[in-house]
Amino acid sequence: MNSHAKQQYDALPYPQVVVVGGGFAGLELIKRLEGAPYKVLLLDRQNHHCFQPLLYQVATASLSADSIAHPFRRSVAPMPNVAFRMAKVTAVKPQEKLVVTDHGEFAYDILVLATGSGTNFFGNTAIEKEAMQLKSIGQALDIRSDFLQDFEAALYQQDEHSQKRQLNFTIVGAGPTGVELAGALAEIRRTVLKREYRELDSERMQIWLIDSNDRVLKNFSEQASAYALKYLQDMGVNVRFGARVTHFDGELITFQDGSTMDSRTLIWAAGVKGMTLPGLEAAEVPKANRYNVDRYSELEGVPGVYALGDVALMTEGKWERGHPQVAPAAIQQAVLLANNLLRKAEGKELKPFTYVDKGSMATIGRFKAVVDVGNIHLGGPLAWLAWMFVHLMALVGFRNRLQVLMGWAWKYMSWKNTIRLIIRPYVRQVEHQAVETPRG
Ligand SMILES: Cc1cc2nc3c(=O)[nH]c(=O)nc-3n(C[C@H](O)[C@H](O)[C@H](O)COP(=O)(O)OP(=O)(O)OC[C@H]3O[C@@H](n4cnc5c(N)ncnc54)[C@H](O)[C@@H]3O)c2cc1C
Structure with a gap:
């Protein structure tokens, strides 16, 4: 202006x-x-709109951050009666x-x-401090840097136990975000890790999806949940139901029943x-x-x-x-x-709101998605294509749509997630504190 x-x-x-x-x-x-x-x-x-449904693809190096963000100034510029302030x-x-x-x-x-x-960490400050989350582009880039740094660090680990802990990725919450992230990480293990980290045994990378409920995608139909579970298991994701995480110190996860699990990465997708x-x-x-x-x-x-x-x-x-x-x-x-x-x-009567539920969809990997529309429950390639079309059309701006389309075409044809760049290394809270308060 x-x-x-x-x-x-x-x-x-x-x-x-x-x-x-x-x-x-x-x-x-x-x-x-x-x-x-x-x-x-x-x-x-922020100075941009963020298309949150595709954040997990930024986190897993399938899409670049700018393909799912749109500057507010570009939207507002042609509107004389609208101003923007960051x-x-x-x-x-x-x-x-x-x-x-x-x-x-x-x-x-x-x-x-x-x-x-x-x-929502439900008041658990220990988990809040150490866990990663996925609500913004900054957080998606942190997850991306973190898993790439873990791959690099695993190459320096001397023993199998330390390597496994470095490559253990735990996601808490089996809603759409958790399911989509787990599926994308499983694809990375099968493609990137196997091909480009040849010195690592890809089986040492484990992906855990934890939920206190007894099914994934609990807000979807039972059929959709069953499809999604099968896809995840076929892709080698470990799904654990009925488990409640109560503590995480950056290295070890503790469950309500007292059991523990080594994991350097915990992504919290269990509530908003x-x-x-x-x-x-x-x-x-x-x-x-x-x-x-x-x-x-x-x-x-x-x-x-x-x-x-x-x-x-x-x-x-x-x-x-x-x-x-x-x-x-x-x-x-x-x-x-x-x-x-x-x-x-115009002095006219106001209308009350009625929600039109058009259904739900989630994707787990290439050709693997689930769609619920009324009484129709779809899985497989058709659901996957429907998911891609709906998300593509919902993006803000032609450039973003084109960029995402090209990104997907490249990824799903070549399996080369080329955006695997550690530009701004992720520093964990524990390590951050160690740097800020040096001993001695
Ligand atoms: C990882 C992820 C995946 C998702 N997947 C799907 C999906 O597949 N399908 C689906 O339908 N929904 C999905 N959702 C949910 C969907 O994104 C939200 O329901 C939707 O974004 C809500 O829209 P909103 O306008 O209420 O808030 P948002 O889109 O979250 O926008 C809120 C805005 O407010 C700004 N803001 C917040 N606080 C302040 C403040 N104090 N001062 C100034 N600005 C502020 C933020 O910067 C942001 O720009 C997903 C969400 C996430 C996080």
């Missing part, structure tokens, strides 16, 4: 809408408010209609919270919690870390403040415990709120 554009934006005689978070919900909302009689300000702590929102003052950020305060007439969710903000505690649902909203996405008891996507908890129809924390729910809520804001501007 040049100074002229800024003056034009500032002079717009419209209500100020502040949108916090440019994820699936926030981005959809601002796109639909382009040209509307609202002055919109998007605030995000800022972390730290609190909301609903009485004064202000959001507090690390770059000062912003006034709003209408506030939309679309802050998404973070990893809404990214709520200080100042709006009264509207929070205890334990759920989500805002209680009505069917118009407005926070209960806080007029003019709305919540969308993962951070919102709306009950309607069969969704007594809220909608699933997935992209389609976030997008559909944003579409309805945008339409309602337009109706409001």
